[in-house]
Amino acid sequence: xxxxxxxxxxxxxxxxxxxxxxxxxxxxxxxxxxxxxxxxxxxxxxxxxxxxxxxxxxxxxxxxxxxxxxxxxxxxxxxxxxxxxxxxxxxxxxxxxxxxxxxxxxxxxxxxxxxxxxxxxxxxxxxxxxxxxxxxxxxxxxxxxxxxxxxxxxxxxxxxxxxxxxxxxxxxxxxxxxxxxxxxxxxxxxxxxxxxxxxxxxxxxxxxxxxxxxxxxxxxxxxxxxxxxxxxxxxxxxxxxxxxxxxxxxxxxxxxxxxxxxxxxxxxxxxxxxxxxxxxxxxxxxxxxxxxxxxxxxxxxxxxxxxxxxxxxxxxxxxxxxxxxxxxxxxxxxxxxxxxxxxxxxxxxxxxxxxxxxxxxxxxxxxxxxxxxxxxxxxxxxxxxxxxxxxxxxxxxxxxxxxxxxxxxxxxxxxxxxxxxxxxxxxxxxxxxxxxxxxxxxxxxxxxxxxxxxxxxxxxxxxxxxxxxxxxxxxxxxxxxxxxxxxxxxxxxxxxxxxxxxxxxxxxxxxxxxxxx
Amino acid sequence: xxxxxxxxxxxxxxxxxxxxxxxxxxxxxxxxxxxxxxxxxxxxxxxxxxxxxxxxxxxxxxxxxxxxxxxxxxxxxxxxxxxxxxxxxxxxxxxxxxxxxxxxxxxxxxxxxxxxxxxxxxxxxxxxxxxxxxxxxxxxxxxxxxxxxxxxxxxxxxxxxxxxxxxxxxxxxxxxxxxxxxxxxxxxxxxxxxxxxxxxxxxxxxxxxxxxxxxxxxxxxxxxxxxxxxxxxxxxxxxxxxxxxxxxxxxxxxxxxxxxxxxxxxxxxxxxxxxxxxxxxxxxxxxxxxxxxxxxxxxxxxxxxxxxxxxxxxxxxxxxxxxxxx
Numbered sequence: 150x151x152x153x154x155x156x157x158x159x160x161x162x163x164x165x166x167x168x169x170x171x172x173x174x175x176x177x178x179x180x181x182x183x184x185x186x187x188x189x190x191x192x193x194x195x196x197x198x199x200x201x202x203x204x205x206x207x208x209x210x211x212x213x214x215x216x217x218x219x220x221x222x223x224x225x226x227x228x229x230x231x232x233x234x235x236x237x238x239x240x241x242x243x244x245x246x247x248x249x250x251x252x253x254x255x256x257x258x259x260x261x262x263x264x265x266x267x268x269x270x271x272x273x274x275x276x277x278x279x280x281x282x283x284x285x286x287x288x289x290x291x292x293x294x295x296x297x298x299x300x301x302x303x304x305x306x307x308x309x310x311x312x313x314x315x316x317x318x319x320x321x322x323x324x325x326x327x328x329x330x331x332x333x334x335x336x337x338x339x340x341x342x343x344x345x346x347x348x349x350x351x352x353x354x355x356x357x358x359x360x361x362x363x364x365x366x367x368x369x370x371x372x373x374x375x376x377x378x379x380x381x382x383x384x385x386x387x388x389x390x391x392x393x394x395x396x397x398x399x400x401x402x403x404x405x406x407x408x409x410x411x412x413x414x415x416x417x418x419x420x421x422x423x424x425x426x427x428x429x430x431x432x433x434x435x436x437x438x439x440x441x442x443x444x445x446x447x448x449x450x451x452x453x454x455x456x457x458x459x460x461x462x463x464x465x466x467x468x469x470x471x472x473x474x475x476x477x478x479x480x481x482x483x484x485x486x487x488x489x490x491x492x493x494x495x496x497x498x499x500x501x502x503x504x505x506x507x508x509x510x511x512x513x514x515x516x517x518x519x520x521x522x523x524x525x526x527x528x529x530x531x532x533x534x535x536x537x538x539x540x541x542x543x544x545x546x547x548x549x550x551x552x553x554x555x556x557x558x559x560x561x562x563x564x565x566x567x568x569x570x571x572x573x574x575x576x577x578x579x580x581x582x583x584x585x586x587x588x589x590x591x592x593x594x595x596x597x598x599x600x601x602x603x604x605x606x607x608x609x610x611x612x613x614x615x616x617x618x619x620x621x622x623x624x625x626x627x628x629x630x631x632x633x634x635x636x637x638x639x640x641x642x643x644x645x646x647x648x649x650x651x652x653x654x655x656x657x658x659x660x661x662x663x664x665x666x
Numbered sequence: 667x668x669x670x671x672x673x674x675x676x677x678x679x680x681x682x683x684x685x686x687x688x689x690x691x692x693x694x695x696x697x698x699x700x701x702x703x704x705x706x707x708x709x710x711x712x713x714x715x716x717x718x719x720x721x722x723x724x725x726x727x728x729x730x731x732x733x734x735x736x737x738x739x740x741x742x743x744x745x746x747x748x749x750x751x752x753x754x755x756x757x758x759x760x761x762x763x764x765x766x767x768x769x770x771x772x773x774x775x776x777x778x779x780x781x782x783x784x785x786x787x788x789x790x791x792x793x794x795x796x797x798x799x800x801x802x803x804x805x806x807x808x809x810x811x812x813x814x815x816x817x818x819x820x821x822x823x824x825x826x827x828x829x830x831x832x833x834x835x836x837x838x839x840x841x842x843x844x845x846x847x848x849x850x851x852x853x854x855x856x857x858x859x860x861x862x863x864x865x866x867x868x869x870x871x872x873x874x875x876x877x878x879x880x881x882x883x884x885x886x887x888x889x890x891x892x893x894x895x896x897x898x899x900x901x902x903x904x905x906x907x908x909x910x911x912x913x914x915x916x917x918x919x920x921x922x923x924x925x926x927x928x929x930x931x932x933x934x935x936x937x938x939x940x941x942x943x944x945x946x947x948x949x950x951x952x953x954x955x956x957x958x959x960x961x962x963x964x965x966x967x968x969x970x971x972x973x974x975x976x977x978x979x980x981x982x983x984x985x986x987x988x989x990x991x992x
Contacts, residue, residue, distance in 0.1 A: 163990075202866065203990060223868030238863040240856045242975050251856050252867030257848050286975055 151214050153178050153308050153339035154199065154230070159208035161194055163552075164544045168194040170363040171208065176308070181330060181340045183354035183371070185347075185383055187584035189542055189554035191363040192343045193235065196310050200232040201225040212308075223252075231306025233297040235313045235343075239285045246281035249300045271299055275329055291322045298329070308339045315349055316582055327353045345383075345584040347376045361385055384586050392592050392617040394637075395600055402464050403429040403604035404450070404573060409459035409474070411445050411628075419445040421628045423459070427573065432595060432605040434619030434636060436612060438648055442628035443608045444493065447575050450606070451490040452478045463573075489571035491563055493578045493608075495555075499562045502551035506532040506543065509550055510565050535564040539590065556587030563594060574598055577608040592618055612641050626651050671822050673937070673944035678827060681936020683708070683897070685834045686889025687914025688921060688928045689841060694751070694882035695918060696845065697875045698858040699758060700984040702769025704886050705911025706776020707750040711743035711887025712894040712907050713780040717787055718742030719798045719900075724791070732805025735798065736829055739891050747887020748880045750776055755879045759872055762986045773911065780890075784902040796902040803900040806830065830892050837885060841925040854878055858980030861987035871987055889914070913939075916962040922969055922977040934961065 152175035161169040169191045176182040186192045197203045199210065201219040209216050212228045219225050225232070239248050246265045265281045272279040277295045285293060294314060301309055311330075315323045330340055330353060344350060350357055351371060359366040359382045366382050404427040411420040420442045427433050437443055448454035450461060452473065461474040463486050471484055481488055492498040500509045511528040518524035532546045539560040543553050550558055559579060566574065576595065580588040595618070599605055609615045615622055619636045624647040631651040634643065687704050694701045701707075719735050719742070722728075730738065754772050757763045788795040806828050809815070814825040845851040856864040857874045865871050890907050898906050917935055921928040935958050942954035969977055 200866075221868060222866045226868055232866070234866065238860070238866040240859045240863055241981065242859060242978075243852070243856070247852060248863075251852065252864065252869045253849075255849070257850065259847055259849055259852060284975070 152176060152211070153213065154341075155211040156195075156199075157209045157211070159195065159198060159205045159210070161191075161198060161203055161205050163194075164548075166542075166544055167363050169198070169205075172360065172363070172365045174358040174365060174368060176339045176341050178307075178339050179334055179337045180355040181334050181342060181353055183350040183357045184341055184343045184360065185345065185350055185357050185379060186360035187345060187383060187586050188556040188582075189362075190360045190383075190584075192360055193312055194363075195360070196232065196312055196341065196343060199225065199230060199310060226304055226306070229305070229307035230310065231301030231304055231308065232310040233294070233301060233312065233314060235316065237293045237297055239293055239296060241286040242284065244282050244284055245279060245288075245296045245299075248285060248296060249281070249303050253304070268299060268303060271302055275302075275332070291318055294318070294326075306338075308341070309333065310341045310343070312343045313345075313582075314342065315344060315346060323349070347379055347585075350379065351376065359383055380585060383584075392589070392614065393596055394618060394620070395596055397428070397431045397599075397620050400428050400430050401466075402426050404473075405460075405462040405464060405470070406450070407460045407462070409446075409449060409461065410457040411442075411449050411454055412457050413445075419454075419628050420449065423628075423630055425623055425630060425633060427604045427606055429572070429604045430599055430602045431620040432599050432607050432618060434615040434622040435606065435608045435625060436615055436622055436644055436648060437625035439610070441625040441648075443577065443625060445628070446625070447490060447492070447577050447606070447608060449474075450573075451488060451575060452476050452481050453490075486573070487569060487571045488573045489566035489569055489575070491559075491566055491574075491576040491579055493581070495558050495562055496551060500550050500558065503549050505549055506536075506546040506561055509561060510535070510568075513565055513569055531565075531568055532561075535561065535568070539564050539594075556583045556590075559583060559587065559591065563591060567594065567598060571598075571603060573604045573606070575606045575608075578610060579607070580614070581610070588614075612644055616641060616644070624648055667819070669944060671819070673940070674823055675826065676940040676944065677933055677937035678831060679896070679936070680940045681932035681934075682827075682831050682834050683889040683892040683910050684914050684917055684935055685838065685928060685932035686892060687886050687911055688917040688932055689834070689837055689925055690747070690882040690885030690887075690889065691914055691918045692882070692921065692923055692925055692928060693841060693885065694879045695923060695983055696854050696858045696980060697878035697882075698861060698980055698982045698985065698987070699755070699875055699879045700765045700769065701751065701754055701758075701772070701879060701883070702766055702915060703750060703754055703772025703776060703883075703911075704914050705907065705909075706773035706779070707747040707883045707886040708890030708893070708907045708911045708914075709776040709780030710746040710750045711884075711890030713783045713890075713902065714746030714887065715739035715743030715891030716796060716798065716894040716900065716902055717783060719802050720787060720791075720796050723799055723802065729799040729801045731801055732803070732807075734805075735802035736805040739895055740833075740888055743887040743891030744884035745887075747890065748884035750779075750887070751880045751883020752876075754883070755876045758986060759875045759879070762988060765984050765986065777905075777907075780907065781904060784904065788902055798895075798900045803895075806895045806900065828896055830888070830896060833888075835929065838925045838929050845925070855980070858982060861982055862989075865987075865989055871989075875987075886911070886914070913958060916959070919969075919979075920962055920965045923979060 155175040157173050158171040159169055160171055172195055184192050194203060198205050201221045201224050210219060217228060246268050249268055250264050268281040277299060279295050279299060314326060318326060334340060354371045356368055356370055358368045361383060407424045409420055409423040413419045435443055445454050449456050456474045459474060460472055463471045463473050465471055471486060473481055496502045507525060507529045510532045511523060514528060515523055529546060535541060536543060541557050541560050543557060550561060563579060579591050595605055607619055616636055621633055622636050622644060623633045624631045624644055626648055629651050631647040687708055691704050718738050719730060722738060723730055750772055754768055757768045758765050784796060808826055808828050811825050815821045845855060853869045854874050857869060857871050861871045893906050894902060913935060917931045921931040938957040938961060941957060942951055
């Protein structure tokens, strides 16, 4: 059968980094092809070439058997290629409908009424439940993705490219997306889905094309492969999918949190009477539905979020207990407490995207220089040693960090924080958006810290990982602690149940009444 | 009542060059280009509009009729303003120079351009300064519209201005319609808000940026010509534009990037600039001069407190777009 799209030896280079090296693959009509590869393996670059965002340095692209030259996204649309980007391409202040028709050529005047109606019909046909008149800035992430998909459908694309569509979705939303994708496949469309989540590859795709370091490795039929084989092809060596959990050795109390309360700027309780102990030499996992107070907890401990009441005691071996609540990060550091915080928002709160590695490393040590001068040399040395130790892929320490892939950015951030030899390490979603290899590197780094006697607070979203990596799991529900369980002895179901309700709370009572009557 | 009408008239007349400058800059900024060269483009328009009529009259030895003079002056001013904006566009859009620096350079260049040619043509003139004939000037005098101008109160209030005042209002209304109701307007807004998105939607970002900036510059140029033709009655006065371009840049913020609110804004600012002649408060003149700027600060505070998305500047304003930037 004639492939919908076929590439021959596509190559693209950025600076000195070869993003794509002679990549050849094809996708047919009526199939879902998964493009699998680690972060930085060139998946997005490849798709951007098909969509006319980048132009290949060399190689050919064939659409429907004819060699084509895709110079711009307009050419791509004309060829029936539609792309749903990893970072949504939407204009915040416009409505969903205006975004969907953006760039289409249908006369000078906008017929808002007509196209809003058409979009409403598409939305109803596929059951998207999209309000075409809603502004993008009022939308949730999954609604925005729906807009992107409707946009592609509205333009009648025959070849759909989805760049990591599930990275931002909950499991339920992901399943709903897969149902739509299968419907489109039945409709005879060719679908390319970029992902690094193996179980999703196995769940939704017909064939898998694997990329590693910008090169095509293989194309396999999904039915004839398994997770282990795909991992090996993707990473280039066999790796264990099991996460280590070294035994907690120097288990003494490090942070003692009692009755911690925090209010949001609107006066709503973000954290309610939170009490727990964080021990040195353990990883305490924090589970909970998104927005259950994880962010506030991290930031309150790090001195970034105002504490309404309660205490955060740091247990120092020599000087006894030190109160940290209500202190700024600088005051905490001045008390001799070494605390490191790896925030969720890496390129917003953690690193400055436009600055290079040296300067980002220096952000932690800027006041260590002599007098008014900064000490750039030692930061540069540290940055260079981080590149070596953590195998960070970058064109150099003087390139802006925004040019790095997600995994490498996280290594820079975590590496910088660990280099400060912290006693308490708070990490929020450290593997979000990272591929398997990078994720395991991060787990190893955290375990190393744990064995050094660092108290690690790990905010996670993947329960499987929390269960394997953490020693204990603290479950948050609506700003309250609904339970602290031993990770080795608990089950996913038990944690899942704690995530949705607090035992003995007001919300729990009606359930008890029902069961007793 | 008469005092009010006089004050209103003066406010409209003083506000019109500001309105042109503001509208031109709104169109420019909607494309994401922060062109701080408004002052320079107004100078270029001021001298070119006047010089176009002056040179034709001197060269052909005739007196150009009013209506034709208006058209020639508009064309001259528009082309000069657009030329200034074109230089800016080449530098900023194609060569990706820093926008603020380029805009400031254009201002300096435009001021020099205006004063140089203003003086130069003045010297070639037998009377020692650059001016146009009485008949040409009449094209810029206040209109007397049959019936409408004779309505009590409303007539003098609304129907007693020169043709350029009405042109400015028409441009404002047309621009508001263009931005909200036409496909090109939607595309232009997308370019200023998020060029990467516009690009992915197959909109030619470069073309929109060039066109919006150049047409915007042309409109600014007409604002400059208003000063040399109406405010100084068709005589080149050294540094006549001074300051108007900068107030226009502030007015764009005052108007929160809306052509309709620019109408109100330029009237308010026009009123504030002539207030000392009409509203005696017994305070030093210099304090009157601060009113437009105090008003700008107040508006900035109020708009930043209210944080309405629709009133924010285009999201990518001042940032150059390069497709392959990672």
